[in-house]
Amino acid sequence: YAGSEFNRVDQLVIAGGGAAITGIDRMLEDQLGVPTLVANPLANMTLGPRVQPHALAQDAPSLMIACGLALRSFD
DSSP: OSSOOOOOOEEEEEEEEGGGGGTTTHHHHHHHHSOOOEEEETTTTTOTTTHHHHHHHHHHGGGGGHHHHHHTTTO
């Protein structure tokens, strides 16, 4: 975030390994007063039958860069 003519932050989206810390989104929202959510790049993907959804959901915030790089090949 950098100061500019658009100074109001409407929402905070956190990603990476630190986003997996239990309750970090609620703590940030309480401290900053800004709605906060943990990014999930896999939210609308269909999962194969052998994928464990709970385990994948825990790792999802750490997969943001990998998902972005994988999607680049579809441009």
